[in-house]
Amino acid sequence: xxxxxxxxxxxxxxxxxxxxxxxxxxxxxxxxxxxxxxxxxxxxxxxxxxxxxxxxxxxxxxxxxxxxxxxxxxxxxxxxxxxxxxxxxxxxxxxxxxxxxxxxxxxxxxxxxxxxxxxxxxxxxxxxxxxxxxxxxxxxxxxxxxxxxxxxxxxxxxxxxxxxxxxxxxxxxxxxxxxxxxxxxxxxxxxxxxxxxxxxxxxxxxxxxxxxxxxxxxxxxxxxxxxxxxxxxxxxxxxxxxxxxxxxxxxxxxxxxxxxxxxxxxxxxxxxxxxxxxxxxxxxxxxxxxxxxxxxxxxxxxxxxxxxxxxxxxxxxxxxxxxxxxxxxxxxxxxxxxxxxxxxxxxxxxxxxxxxxxxxxxxxxxxxxxxxxxxxxxxxxxxxxxxxxxxxxxxxxxxxxxxxxxxxxxxxxxxxxxxxxxxxxxxxxxxxxxxxxxxxxxxxxxxxxxxxxxxxxxxxxx
Amino acid sequence: xxxxxxxxxxxxxxxxxxxxxxxxxxxxxxxxxxxxxxxxxxxxxxxxxxxxxxxxxxxxxxxxxxxxxxxxxxxxxxxxxxxxxxxxxxxxxxxxxxxxxxxxxxxxxxxxxxxxxxxxxxxxxxxxxxxxxxxxxxxxxxxxxxxxxxxxxxxxxxxxxxxxxxxxxxxxxxxxxxxxxxxxxxxxxxxxxxxxxxxxxxxxxxxxxxxxxxxxxxxxxxxxxxxxxxxxxxxxxxxxxxxxxxxxxxxxxxxxxxxxxxxxxxxxxxxxxxxxxxxxxxxxxxxxxxxxxxxxxxxxxxxxxxxxxxxxxxxxxxxxxxxxxxxxxxxxxxxxxxxxxxxxxxxxxxxxxxxxxxxxxxxxxxxxxx
Numbered sequence: 001x002x003x004x005x006x007x008x009x010x011x012x013x014x015x016x017x018x019x020x021x022x023x024x025x026x027x028x029x030x031x032x033x034x035x036x037x038x039x040x041x042x043x044x045x046x047x048x049x050x051x052x053x054x055x056x057x058x059x060x061x062x063x064x065x066x067x068x069x070x071x072x073x074x075x076x077x078x079x080x081x082x083x084x085x086x087x088x089x090x091x092x093x094x095x096x097x098x099x100x101x102x103x104x105x106x107x108x109x110x111x112x113x114x115x116x117x118x119x120x121x122x123x124x125x126x127x128x129x130x131x132x133x134x135x136x137x138x139x140x141x142x143x144x145x146x147x148x149x150x151x152x153x154x155x156x157x158x159x160x161x162x163x164x165x166x167x168x169x170x171x172x173x174x175x176x177x178x179x180x181x182x183x184x185x186x187x188x189x190x191x192x193x194x195x196x197x198x199x200x201x202x203x204x205x206x207x208x209x210x211x212x213x214x215x216x217x218x219x220x221x222x223x224x225x226x227x228x229x230x231x232x233x234x235x236x237x238x239x240x241x242x243x244x245x246x247x248x249x250x251x252x253x254x255x256x257x258x259x260x261x262x263x264x265x266x267x268x269x270x271x272x273x274x275x276x277x278x279x280x281x282x283x284x285x286x287x288x289x290x291x292x293x294x295x296x297x298x299x300x301x302x303x304x305x306x307x308x309x310x311x312x313x314x315x316x317x318x319x320x321x322x323x324x325x326x327x328x329x330x331x332x333x334x335x336x337x338x339x340x341x342x343x344x345x346x347x348x349x350x351x352x353x354x355x356x357x358x359x360x361x362x363x364x365x366x367x368x369x370x371x372x373x374x375x376x377x378x379x380x381x382x383x384x385x386x387x388x389x390x391x392x393x394x395x396x397x398x399x400x401x402x403x404x405x406x407x408x409x410x411x412x413x414x415x416x417x418x419x420x421x422x423x424x425x426x427x428x429x430x431x432x433x434x435x436x437x438x439x440x441x442x443x444x445x446x447x448x449x450x451x452x453x454x455x456x457x458x459x460x461x462x
Numbered sequence: 463x464x465x466x467x468x469x470x471x472x473x474x475x476x477x478x479x480x481x482x483x484x485x486x487x488x489x490x491x492x493x494x495x496x497x498x499x500x501x502x503x504x505x506x507x508x509x510x511x512x513x514x515x516x517x518x519x520x521x522x523x524x525x526x527x528x529x530x531x532x533x534x535x536x537x538x539x540x541x542x543x544x545x546x547x548x549x550x551x552x553x554x555x556x557x558x559x560x561x562x563x564x565x566x567x568x569x570x571x572x573x574x575x576x577x578x579x580x581x582x583x584x585x586x587x588x589x590x591x592x593x594x595x596x597x598x599x600x601x602x603x604x605x606x607x608x609x610x611x612x613x614x615x616x617x618x619x620x621x622x623x624x625x626x627x628x629x630x631x632x633x634x635x636x637x638x639x640x641x642x643x644x645x646x647x648x649x650x651x652x653x654x655x656x657x658x659x660x661x662x663x664x665x666x667x668x669x670x671x672x673x674x675x676x677x678x679x680x681x682x683x684x685x686x687x688x689x690x691x692x693x694x695x696x697x698x699x700x701x702x703x704x705x706x707x708x709x710x711x712x713x714x715x716x717x718x719x720x721x722x723x724x725x726x727x728x729x730x731x732x733x734x735x736x737x738x739x740x741x742x743x744x745x746x747x748x749x750x751x752x753x754x755x756x757x758x759x760x761x762x763x764x765x766x767x768x769x770x771x772x773x774x775x776x777x778x779x780x781x782x783x784x785x786x787x788x789x790x791x792x793x794x795x796x797x798x799x800x801x802x803x804x805x806x807x808x809x810x811x812x813x814x815x816x817x818x819x820x821x822x823x824x825x826x827x828x829x830x831x832x
Binding site: 354356357359360361362363364365366367370374375378379381 | 512513514533534535536539540541543544545547548549550551552560561564565608612
């Protein structure tokens with residue numbers, strides 16, 4: 001018998017061309033920002049500061065120091081600035097001075113701003129004259145060295161007495177480099193030079209620490225910082241609590257609402273529209289709406305007052321010591337706001353069940369509740385799964401309602417901590433760590449639902 | 463006893479009268495076919511009997527129970543749906559046992575009935591499978607088994623074979639007929655397929671525009687349609703209709719068709735005499751005419767337009783004056799388009815139809831001759 005191999009279908013380019021814009025769009029607007037966010041959370045691009053043998057970026061590396069490492073500052077020197085002058089550079093001015101040395105010879109050379117006091121400036125602010133600063137200390141050399149180049153490493157070509165008048169012929173700005181010694185992560189003592197902008201010198205000028213590095217490194221620092229954050233625990237627990245409180249109630253409500261709409265009893269034709277109205281409101285607006293109900297002079301207290309149920313001091317619901325009430329208000333607001341989206345999904349799921357299927361069940365003697373229990377709910381499984389995934393993901397992101405009702409301090413949630421890290425604490429990395437945490441929770445819950453609620457067919461087939 | 467009596471039942475959808483004053487009695491254990499073109503109201507009537515759409519007027523009685531206002535589950539009926547309406551999330555066993563589970567039968571009884579029903583439909587090997595990976599024919603069997611497992615005295619079937627392919631339909635038709643004879647339930651079977659109706663039914667109720675036109679045994683409905691619609695709807699090819707003109711001269715009544723005179727059967731003469739000078743429609747089935755190559759007594763010359771050899775017969779399309787009709791001949795009858803033939807109209811095979819009412823003219827005698 002001849003062996004028949006399936007014919008290879010000729011590949012057509014057209015589908016690939018058709019999806020190319022979508023793929024590009026996804027890459028540009030979803031994948032790229034998401035990867036960037038992830039990178040922010042786990043990658044510190046200022047983690048490592050390399051030390052070099054001389055005060056020059058071209059010099060050989062002598063070692064690396066992590067951010068925050070303590071260093072001893074052995075010396076400093078001005079250095080020609082490579083590239084642009086930026087604001088975070090620690091700089092040093094050097095002056096080319098001309099004057100007369102103690103021997104009466106003419107002097108023309110360079111001295112740093114620490115040695116020259118500017119006493120005369122041109123109309124545009126350029127220093128043109130000054131005196132040599134006095135040297136303090138008993139054993140100090142009273143003479144100030146004048147060098148051939150604007151750097152400490154240049155030859156001393158002359159010396160000037162203190163308080164000697166000089167003319168300033170030229171000014172140059174140098175970046176300060178520190179010569180530091182420290183113990184690196186491997187316990188090795190290292191020494192080398194680093195630009196001053198990466199090292200924070202303490203007041204005594206002899207010690208400091210690495211402020212930030214120039215080389216990147218993957219790190220768990222931000223994640224650890226997030227986990228150690230004092231708001232992390234409360235935020236995470238509250239998010240979970242809200243989810244556990246809201247989602248079951250929401251699904252029962254949504255299914256009941258959907259069944260009412262599907263059964264179409266008389267006079268309910270407008271229910272769908274009434275039920276879906278909150279979908280048109282922003283979550284912040286809903287938060288503010290419920291704030292106006294629960295605030296101490298709000299609607300709730302007004303109604304209670306109307307019936308004389310409260311005295312002269314209306315109870316406070318949204319106060320610093322009424323966490324329970326705030327949670328309750330958030331639950332109510334979220335139920336009011338987001339139940340309808342679940343309902344809409346369930347309604348469409350119900351409409352997908354063929355009429356004859358339900359009629360068959362009715363004909364074979366199933367009561368309404370039996371039809372709900374044995375036919376509708378099992379057939380709604382895919383819809384419920386979609387709604388559950390959607391709602392859980394949205395529950396991890398709950399934010400505006402919480403802020404509107406709780407202010408974000410007494411009751412805080414994960415999304416609020418992301419916000420706080422980003423806007424208040426200006427820590428992009430920890431904010432990203434929070435965001436990635438939310439993303440992972442959403443992902444995990446989606447996978448859980450998809451696995452747990454796999455329809456019977458798939459189970460049978462697998 | 464499960465005699466179904468449908469009395470003055472009407473059903474309206476807005477302005478549309480779907481079932482118009484239907485009266486029908488289905489005897490115990492009878493197989494009645496509701497036949498009609500789509501939109502004639504046959505399914506609506508069936509649904510009214512099932513309780514899936516309540517009749518707007520009239521009463522429906524099953525046995526001695528008035529079920530008009532009962533819910534479907536309380537009517538003790540069973541049904542096979544057109545789409546089968548199998549529950550996709552249940553196994554075949556759960557599907558077949560669903561009705562029994564709902565009426566609170568014990569597990570043993572459910573298992574027994576399910577196994578029995580599955581055996582009747584030869585689907586024992588499918589019991590633990592799900593409908594999603596079954597063929598249309600298998601689903602159909604599951605739907606029938608589910609209906610039979612209920613052991614209800616009344617079985618309703620809504621075009622159960624219409625979703626099957628032609629060969630499977632033929633096979634299921636015979637099998638269903640045998641099965642339902644064995645089960646002995648009072649059955650109402652809705653179809654638009656006249657072959658199904660003729661081959662399966664004890665009686666056929668033909669419906670049109672919500673009105674039951676005729677309810678008789680298949681042979682009667684076929685041979686003696688009550689009106690032009692029934693004659694034209696049943697049979698393949700349908701009954702031929704020719705325009706004729708009645709001339710009565712004393713006892714002698716003649717009908718002129720395309721310039722040729724046809725003599726009616728003697729027992730029809732008096733009834734037709736009343737149509738003197740008026741047009742009448744001559745209805746005759748293709749196989750009841752005799753085509754001949756030569757002229758014979760009472761034969762009419764025709765011109766052959768088309769010859770369709772169908773294997774078991776040759777179907778000729780011929781012209782008689784202004785009228786076009788189909789004549790069935792033996793397959794060996796040698797004729798070609800353009801030939802002239804002579805066709806005999808046996809008087810007792812002719813049905814005379816009043817063009818004004820489209821009703822078949824009866825002889826006025828107590829029994830209608832066939």
